[in-house]
Amino acid sequence: MTDPSDNNSPPATNFMPLADPAMLSVEQRGFISSVRMLEAAVRESTLSGEQVKAAVADLFPPAVLFGTDIATLPHAHRELRKWLDGHGANLQQHSSHRVIMTLATSLYVDPEDRVAANQLASDLVAAGRRVGASAVASQPSSPARRGDASSTAGDRTAHNIAMRFRDALSKFSGNLGEAWMEYVAEYQQVARDYDLSQEQRFQYMHNILSGDAKRFYLDRVQSYATSFSQAVDMVSTEYNSIVRQNRVKNYLVGYRMSTLLSDGVTEAAALEQTYKTITKLAPQVPRSHQGDAHKVEFLRNAVVGSPWATEPLSRIATHGLTFQQLYGELEAALHLHKEARLAVAHASASGHRPTATQDVPGILFTGQGRYARPSRGMAAGRVKRTAAPSRSSGVDPLSIMGCFNCDDAGHTMKDCPRPIDASKVWQY
Structure with missing residues (x-):
């Protein structure tokens, strides 16, 4: 029997749900508990984004929010900024794209608090740079950083990476016809060619993005992610959402080979491009439509109406053709249809001479x-x-x-x- 008290249990929190209290200090536990209590109060009322931001500023003075305890709590500032944006605070992105500076300049209204917050945040950023520089110095240099000992070696590497992806077609913009992991795979190959470290891969990752995808990366990924793999996962999650999966499914349902033919593409090239498009985008549709039968239906809808495709399409139900088999039969039928047209044209030309x-x-x-x-x-x-x-x-x-x-x-x-x-x- 279900316990009635279960209906009165508090809803799951959205703020750092995986934090283990046993591993935190008193100040860190107090920080997380305070935000969660404020989260419960927001659910019960209709606070605006500015009111939520003011409540956080009252709970955490600059000395607390940018103190040592909170600064050493993993991802604390990133999670707080994400939580505030989720409740309509609309923090203004700092020019440095650092989360800690964004909180310092956008959270506090009082002039004294703002000055103190900026100073403390700047000190934390400087300390992080010193730690990062010492860590890099302790690592063995890679071929990308060896050779010329001048200070422009890193600039040359960044320039070379940018040149490899200067073509707009090599950048991921977030359109429906693009698969994010294909661009990541190409970038990984270039990174191996230049022997880039994981930090450098994260640093130069913006070169493979453009348009809406690049704006999302700069606003929502670069300031939050701490590694290259995490940044890849965050972009993948955004561009593989339920809404986007349904959009990709609708795109494939309405895909027609005749559109390519009207643009001057030959029938053989149009059929091949249709096959590649379905193969590339099929993993991005909802899981309920990722089976082989749905790919067969996508291909059938794309070529139906073409006279040469009638016989292969009529065999789908009776022979249970797979996606690969259907494409093979369509390709063979198109080739035979092309040969027949050439034979008729040749016979007509020779008979009237x-x-x-x-x-x-x-x-x-x-x-x-x-x-x-x-x-x-x-x-x-x-x-x-x-x-x-x-x-x-x-x-x-x-x-x-x-x-x-x-x-x-x-x-x-x-x-x-x-x-x-x-x-x-x-x-x-």
């Missing part, structure tokens, strides 16, 4: 030789005459000797040295 003598009746050639004047025998010197229809003009081919082709009486048409003029001969 008449020769120079094709339209000339053969009887005229044989008649000219048969009824020509004999050179010897009883009929020598005589011309065999036959009745012929009366003509207003022209020559009777059976009563008058001569060439039908050039009108020369000295030879017959079969001995004429000139090319045969079929239209002239046919007049006789």
